[in-house]
Amino acid sequence: MIFEKNISELRRTDSELAETLSNWSGRSEVEVVNTKKNTLSLRVNNITLHSLYDPQKEAEDWVKYYEGEIAKAESLYVFGFGLGYHLLALCRVTDSPVCVFEPRIEVLRKAFENIDLTTILSRTRITTDCRVPAVNNCFALLHHKPSVTLNHKYFDEIQVKLKSWEAIRRGLRILVVGPIYGGSLPVARYCSSSLIKMGHSVELIDNSRFENELFYAKDISDNRERYTRMMQYLSSFISEAVTARCETFKPDLVLVLAQAPLTADCLEHLRQKKVNTAYWFVEDFRLMEYWKNIAGYYDFFFTIQKGQFFTELQRAGITNYHYLPMAACPDNHKPVRLSxxxxxxxxxxxxxxxxxxxxxxxxxxxxxxxxxxxxxxxxxxxxxxxxxxxxxxxxxxxxxxxxxxxxxxxxxxxxxxxxxxxxxxxxxxxxxxxxxxxxxxxxxxxxxxxxxxxxxxxxxxxxxxxxxxxxxxxxxxxxxxxxxxxxxxxxxxxxxxxxxTYENRMGEMLEVIAAKGLTQPLWPEEGEDVEGLIKESGSDSELGQYLSRFSDKRRITLSEITEEISGSEGEISKPEGIFMLMNEFVR
Amino acid sequence: MNDLKKEIERPEIFNAIRNSIPDARYSARKLAEAFTENIKPLRMEESEHMFVNLSQNIQELDYFLDFITQLREGMRYFDGFNLPADPISSEGAGLSLFQEMHAALESKDWIMLSDLIEYELSPLLLKQEQWLGSLYEKILEYDA
CATH class of the missing domain: 3.40.50.2000 (Glycogen Phosphorylase B;)
Known part of the structure; x- marks a missing residue:
């Protein structure tokens, strides 16, 4: 009876999962056990999922433990469903949307069979696979500890993806590398401006400055071998410049556009530094076959063709490809009044x-x-x-x-x-x-x-x-x-x-990257941990309150703070004055 | 009581037991509180800090149990008090609880371990503290 009620409620929001749960008939390692309070708990592989004495009190303590995070977040991601006691308690104290990750269908099945979940199913999204939906707001991760212990690999993967979304939401540092000339040159500029509009810190390595050198190499001699060698020198030079810039800019992601002349050494260096790399091959693979030499060097290889190109990529042992069609840039491509x-x-x-x-x-x-x-x-x-x-x-x-x-x-x-x-x-x-x-x-x-x-x-x-x-x-x-x-x-x-638009495409690209999970580059960290600073100064103190304006950033440097102060209007507060003074000393 | 007095051949044991009980009662109370407090986060997270505290509590529990063993040894002088067996030793309650706790610890079943500490061990320690109280009263009565 409870099961039918729950399933009918779930069917309204997720008919696919409702079907899966209804049809589930696998062998279960899940044991439903009675608690001292005459309620139920679960045991899976010798791990108890809820208190065997008072699971409701435990659930309320769980909500209390996370109350700070719950209050601040716009959406909540819960790791582990169990029998849902903690979710029922959670939904009593917040109206924020809740997404629960639970890889064990048999656990969900037991919860649906035994606990009335109808009050929470309409506002709770349940995910049973590793796909993480796009996250565009401030969120909190709430761990149902025993579920995490049971499925730690699954939750590690989800956590990496959610952290990637968090990093994207806070803004990445992205280095865009363009070609020397050709159709992908404006595309590099559109990507760069779109990413800036999306709130990321972006630097464009505009290699069009080497156009004269490239044509000079073409024109100086008919000797193909010498031309190839000159181009290798030019590529090495540009690659060295990109490596040097990376050391200063410390990007999370390097986005390379078709025809950008980066060498294998440069890409290997980025890989060693665990920098995420993406390539947008805005070319016809049938005409431009150089993809065979480069695709494997990148973490993500985006293409404007699928079908046969995907087959060719697979045949070449490349699996990191994704379709990303061309687009328009509304800042440039727009209706204009003509004389x-x-x-x-x-x-x-x-x-x-x-x-x-x-x-x-x-x-x-x-x-x-x-x-x-x-x-x-x-x-x-x-x-x-x-x-x-x-x-x-x-x-x-x-x-x-x-x-x-x-x-x-x-x-x-x-x-x-x-x-x-x-x-x-x-x-x-x-x-x-x-x-x-x-x-x-x-x-x-x-x-x-x-x-x-x-x-x-x-x-x-x-x-x-x-x-x-x-x-x-x-x-x-x-x-x-x-x-x-x-x-x-x-x-x-x-x-x-x-x-x-290119903003759409860059969003799709980052979605693909977040779905796999961003790695943390090995650049030496600069600045101070913002949360740590706020904690140290006391969140209610004048300094703590001032620093809380930077809480959307992970780390902050003194120069970033003073830059923010210089760009603001009105009277300088006490903490602002101290930061300005400190900056003077440092200088 | 006079018969009992005869039985006490070593007044130093009597004095040692009498003098140590207030400290033992305090330890039992504090240990019950510390276990309950330190185990709370284990339902939510695994932290090094929490495990350090827990292992310290377990070590203190060991000392306390040593004391109870010693006390039980000394108790043969006090058969005449007609006190029930102490709660930890009674029907192997303590032993069976410690075995369950050990199994939970081995299998990293933190909810089970938390339950056992919160709902079994801490109350058991408080019962032991009350029992020590009764023993102490009897001893004072006798001493008077």
């Missing part, structure tokens, strides 16, 4: 922005009877497309691209291919342009890509074409229906802003 001159200069019924790859050169010929402007490099200026190619095929920067996306009636997006005459039927990644056009509020006709599924709703957020014939008829239709274009562009933009 009449700009509208005239950048505007046209149709536009295409991108390099003149083989398939594009063929395909665009089929649109020459429309008012079309082509922007970008590597187009054949001796072909019949030449009159459409703007500024003699010059490279276009982001600011101008945004204006083109805004000014065009229809933005054509055809993913590149070096060997198809039109659409690449095997294309399995989405280029950044797909997101950027939509983020600018532009209307887009994109070639069909399987990967669009799940990212956009076709026909509502984005319109796709199958071939030239289909594109031509859709161009004609949408040129005649500007309101429909506006509606689709507006809806697509909302979707991008909601789901496909």
């Amino acid at each position: 009449d001159e700009e509208m005239k200069y950048y505007g046209s019924d149709l536009s295409f922005v991108g390099a003149g790859y083989y398939n594009r050169r063929h395909f665009m010929r089929g649109l020459l009877d429309f008012d079309i402007k082509i922007w970008g490099s590597d187009w054949d200026l001796h072909s019949d497309l030449a009159h459409c190619v703007q500024r003699g095929g010059a490279w276009i920067d982001t600011d101008e691209i945004v204006k083109i996306f805004n000014a065009s009636g229809i933005n054509i997006n055809l993913h590149s291919s070096t060997y198809h005459k039109g659409i690449n039927p095997c294309g399995d990644f989405i280029n950044p342009r797909t997101f950027e056009i939509i983020a600018c509020g532009g209307f887009q006709l994109a070639d069909r890509r399987l990967a669009l599924e799940g990212l956009f709703e076709e026909g509502q957020d984005i319109i796709v074409f199958e071939d030239l014939q289909d594109l031509r008829s859709k161009v004609a239709y949408y040129l005649d229906n500007p309101e429909e274009r506006k509606r689709i562009a507006g809806r697509g933009r909302q979707r991008v802003l909601r789901e496909h």
Whole structure:
């Protein structure tokens, strides 16, 4: 009877677990035992889970023991379910959401069979595996000690993950390493600015400063061997600079963008220092095969393709991969007001922005009877497309691209291919342009890509074409229906802003990292433990109260405190004055 | 009582027992309190500090039990008091409790150990303290 009542309550919030518990019929090592107070306790593998004398009093003492943490936290994570006495007592003193981790289904089953849990099940989330939900607020970890003793490996893993979330919530130190040039250069900048907006301390190693050196190496000689050697020197130099910067900046995470020239020695050094490393391979793995040489060096390898690429990665013995599609940066890719001159200069019924790859050169010929402007490099200026190619095929920067996306009636997006005459039927990644056009509020006709599924709703957020014939008829239709274009562009933009920004992607990336658990780098620690300082000075003292403003940080240095004081307004308090004076002495 | 007086051949033993009982009572009370207090955190956490305290309590309990053994030895002079057996020795209560505590300690069953200390050992020590009190009163009565 109790079991049915509990299960029916659980079914409202977690039907999957309710099903699992209902169907559970495994061999049980769990023994239900009577207590002296005529209540129940559990024994598992010779470990008693609740007092055999007064489990309710024990539960109340447990809540009392954690009352400080409970009061401060916005959400509570409890390690161990047992028969739930401690959870019933906990829910009597707090309204905060409660998440309980319990790996033993048989323990849950006994609790559901024997104790009326209906009052707490609607507000308690039960997790039985190692997945830790994203944590974005201040939380407390409450250990049901005997459950932790029984399942210490499981709880160690959960604890590492939750601590990772805590570190992420408090803000990580992240070093972003960009390439020397190429498409991933702006991506490195977008990642960096997004991570800063998310509250992390970020440094971008912008290697574009070496662009001249790179082209110099390319131009100075036709000797391939010498060029390779010069590039090795350049990579070593950049890697040494990254290692040196790491020693000062002491990052928790080094995020490396595609084409960034880091050497194996540098990555090995970071591994020895237990620095978490992630690589975002924003490339087509079929064209750029260097992933085989680098993926294994990183803790996390993010890709814009899955399917066959995942198969190839597995075949190469690499398991640390995760899908992370491209995105838009709404600070850069946004609707802009254009002057009449700009509208005239950048505007046209149709536009295409991108390099003149083989398939594009063929395909665009089929649109020459429309008012079309082509922007970008590597187009054949001796072909019949030449009159459409703007500024003699010059490279276009982001600011101008945004204006083109805004000014065009229809933005054509055809993913590149070096060997198809039109659409690449095997294309399995989405280029950044797909997101950027939509983020600018532009209307887009994109070639069909399987990967669009799940990212956009076709026909509502984005319109796709199958071939030239289909594109031509859709161009004609949408040129005649500007309101429909506006509606689709507006809806697509909302979707991008909601789901496909670099902030979203960096959040997804950190979620993957937290799910595995961040390691603590072996940098020498700087500053003082904030909690320790508050405790030492007394939490009610003037100094303790002043220091409590830094309690979202783990450690703090004198210079960080004085920096905070310098940036604040109003009269300087006594503790602030003392810190300023101390800083003067140190200087 | 006169017969009893005859039996006491060694007044120094009598004096030693009489003089040591107040200290033993105090120790039993303090030990009961210390065990209860020190064991509290064990239901919540394992800390080195708590285990150090617990091992110190166990050592003190050992001394106390030694004293009880010695006292039992001396008790043969006091058969005439008609006191019941001391609670720790009675029906092997102490022995069986210590065996259970040892088993709980071995299997790291901290809840069981906490229960045994909080609900069995501490009350047993307090009973022992009361028993020592009764013994002391008898001795004073006799002495008078």
